[in-house]
Amino acid sequence: MRFDSALGLESRRGPLAVAARFVVYGLMVVAFTGPLVGLLVSAFSKTLDPTSFTLWPDEFTLENFVQAGEKNVYLYLLNSFVVVGFGLLLQMLVSVFAAYALARKKFRGMTVVMLFMLATMMLPEEIIAIPLSLVLADLPVLHLNLIGTYAGMILPVGAWGFSILVMTEFMKEVPVELEEAARIDGAGELRIFATIIVPLCRPALGVIGVFGFTMIWDQYLLPLIVATESTMWTLPIALRSLRSDEEVGIGVLLAASLLALLPSIIAFLAFQRQFMRGLTSGAVKG
Template identity: 50%
Template sequence: MSAPAIDPVRTPVSTTPGRKSAGKQRTTPARFDTALGWNDRPGPAWALRILLCLLALGVFAAPFLTIFSGSLSAKASGSTLSFLPHHPTLLSFQVAGERGIWDYFGNSLVIAGGGLLLQLAVCTLAAYALARHKFRGQALILTLFMLTMMLPEEVIAIPLSLVLGHVPVVGVDLKGTVWGVILPLGAWGFSVMLLTEFMKDIPTEIEEAARIDGVGELRMLWQVVLPLCKPALGVAGVLGFIMIWDQYLLPLIAAKDPTDYTVTVALSILRTDPEVGSGVVLAGAVIALVPSLIVYLLLQRSLVTGIAAGATKR
């Protein structure tokens, strides 16, 4: 995660009398205001900060390096820690492809893309109604959203399987379709709570001025409220994508055939397959890891901005 750049404090350098000052003035780097007193001079705090950075980098980077190294090694072992591949080869990726990992990967992309779009749309509309309008039962609805965040997936697995097999009122069987996975993910309590708190902080004067100009509800949401909630939408987008991409129990419940599985379920199948080794499993893990990394790297600025805005909000 890249930290926001800190501009150096520009201090003019005194010039001797009678000498014309140059057009450019030298700058001196500012002292970073941190708990460890980071500055440009080596010292105990400087060494401690470098040590902590290396320790954190090792803790978080070691698993990734091990996965990439094992997926490229000719003979990978799940019990050996190695940062460099031994006899690099792409055979593990080839075997994983023969086992259908790319088909499962395509299923995950469709579900993650459709589920995220539906989730952001539903959560945004729900948050707008809860944040900018007053009605009876509002506190009860917020409480229900919070309760959904406390229930583990295993508790609702059987009821959800029954509902997907025969949707009430409509009477449609959603098992074996992508909608059986996308629709249950259409609303997430965390995103609703996050967007609600951000929308509550929008000044009412902006909304009143827009209503004087004849702005309706949907236009108010699209042109006034949402542009002010971009940091929150970035956080909801990143965390929502990761939550949907990492789903394991729901795709397993909604599937009728192994071809309906996602890449997370496929990894468990590869792990129990006696004909493949650890290298194929690690190759599948690399394939499953790439989309999350891409989404995070593309939206990391929005994620940092959203978290910082929520931390400094009063």
């Protein structure tokens, strides 16, 4: 439903209705984009005045980003990219294979598995912080200590219940007749999965790609548990450290915040087409 339809503006005609639309849309733009514009302008400003709002810096400068580099912000940014890159790849692979098993295979305990995945989504991270740290310190069976390693920050985000559930529900809508026709032509299980199921699930991949990237990029507690040295910090932890550092100016903090924001925007733009198709498909099927 369109926003103007919900307010009853679409059915109204005349100058007052047009003016009302402009006012409503203007307020929405200010509410949603105002803080982002303020962050962007302030990050490139030499002198900051918290009481004023401008669309262009009074004194344009890159000094904030230079000082951010001196505080190792770019190293933390690189750490974040390493974690989110490998973590998202692993998460999407696990989600696709797990969803295929849940959507196409029948086995005992399927309901229990789904309940366990839902339970992981209901529990806040703080509850599993201590058990997670114990598991990472002594990985079961392998007896490996992942504390102080990038693997310790990547493996726990490799499986996410939300992504698996989204892929499962989408795969259930793929016609079984396509698989049956492929089997008649002699295609095996792996070929059917790779050439039929996965290509038809591109919209769902866009959805879990955007949400998965944001989830991993915003991780704070997990890197805080795993990282034993400041050189392993990711950007969210670095932002908290910069806030508590009295020697760091507000301009440097805003520049680091902008660097933390841009990758999420770029990820959404990269997956935008598939993301919107996935949401539309889900709405139509639902």
